[in-house]
Amino acid sequence: MQKSKSDYVKLHISVLLSGFTGIFAKLISMNEVVTVWYRMLFAFLLFTVIVFFTKHNVRENFKEIIKICALGMLLAIHLMFFFGSIKYANVAVGTVCYSLVGFFTVVFEPSILKLKFSFKELFYSLLAVLGILLIFNFDTNFRFGIILGVISSALFALYTMYNQIIEVGKSSRTMLFYELLGGTLFMAVFLPVYNYFNPSNIIPIGYDWLWIVLLAFFCTVLMYLMHISVLKTLSAFTVGLVGNLEPIYGIFFAIIFLNEAHSLNLAFYLGMLLIFLSVFLQSFVKYKSK
Numbered sequence: 001m002q003k004s005k006s007d008y009v010k011l012h013i014s015v016l017l018s019g020f021t022g023i024f025a026k027l028i029s030m031n032e033v034v035t036v037w038y039r040m041l042f043a044f045l046l047f048t049v050i051v052f053f054t055k056h057n058v059r060e061n062f063k064e065i066i067k068i069c070a071l072g073m074l075l076a077i078h079l080m081f082f083f084g085s086i087k088y089a090n091v092a093v094g095t096v097c098y099s100l101v102g103f104f105t106v107v108f109e110p111s112i113l114k115l116k117f118s119f120k121e122l123f124y125s126l127l128a129v130l131g132i133l134l135i136f137n138f139d140t141n142f143r144f145g146i147i148l149g150v151i152s153s154a155l156f157a158l159y160t161m162y163n164q165i166i167e168v169g170k171s172s173r174t175m176l177f178y179e180l181l182g183g184t185l186f187m188a189v190f191l192p193v194y195n196y197f198n199p200s201n202i203i204p205i206g207y208d209w210l211w212i213v214l215l216a217f218f219c220t221v222l223m224y225l226m227h228i229s230v231l232k233t234l235s236a237f238t239v240g241l242v243g244n245l246e247p248i249y250g251i252f253f254a255i256i257f258l259n260e261a262h263s264l265n266l267a268f269y270l271g272m273l274l275i276f277l278s279v280f281l282q283s284f285v286k287y288k289s290k
Helices: 002-019 021-027 032-054 062-088 091-098 101-112 119-138 140-166 172-197 208-231 236-243 246-258 266-289
Strands: none
Touching: 002 021, 002 208, 002 236, 002 246, 021 062, 021 091, 021 208, 021 246, 032 062, 032 172, 032 208, 062 091, 062 140, 062 172, 091 119, 091 140, 091 246, 091 266, 101 119, 101 140, 101 266, 119 140, 119 266, 172 208, 208 236, 246 266
C-alpha cells in the first residue's frame, strides 16, 4: 500500500514537471528550433551519463535502432511545433491546443492500431475541436500559434501510437536512449539548414543556459524516468487519466508565473472549458469501459 501511494505521488510529480515545459519554452529567448536542439542534446547527454553509471543495457539490433531513432525524429518535430505555438502565441494557448491529442488519437487509431472506430469518443473529442475553433475565430492574435499547436497535437498522437507499436518487448530506457539519439541527430542536421534560411542566435545567453538545463533534466529525463517507474505498478489507464491534468497545470503555471491572464479573453476561457469537458468525457468513457 505504501509503495502504491509513493507511485501515485511520483505520477503526479511527473505530470507537474511536464506542465512546466511550456514555461521554460517561453522563458528561453531563442527560437523554437534552437530550443528543441538544445533540449534534445542536453537530455541525451544527461541520460547517457545515467545509463553509463547504472550500467543499463541499451543494445538493440540495427533495424530496431533505426525505427526508434525515427520515433525520436518525430518527437523532435512535434516539439518544434509545440514550442513554436508557445512562441507565437503563449503558454496557455499552446497547452490548450495540446489537448487535441485525444481527437487525433480517435481519428488515427483505426488505421494505425487497427482498433474499432468509436463514434462516441469522436463526438466527445469534437467538443475539443469546437473549443479550438471558438478561440481561433474570436482571438485573432493567436491564430498562427493555434495552427502550430494543432499540428503539434496531431504529431504527438502519431508519436504515441507508433511508440506503442515499436515499444513491445523493449525496455523503456532503451526506447528513451535511442529516441533522444534520433532526435538529437535529426536536429543536428535540420538546425543548420533552418538557420541558413532563417538566421538567428544559436548561442544561449544569460539565463538561457539555466532554463535549458532545467528543461532537459527535470522536464525530459527525470519526468520520463518517473513515468517509467510508475508504469511498473500502476495501470496505463491510471497513468493516462492523471496525464490529462497536464494542460490544467500548464495553464495554471502560465497564469501564476508569466501573468498570462491579462492576455486571455472570454473566448479563450469558453473554448478551454469545452476542451476540458471533452477530456473529462473521454476519460469517463474509458473509466466506464474498465
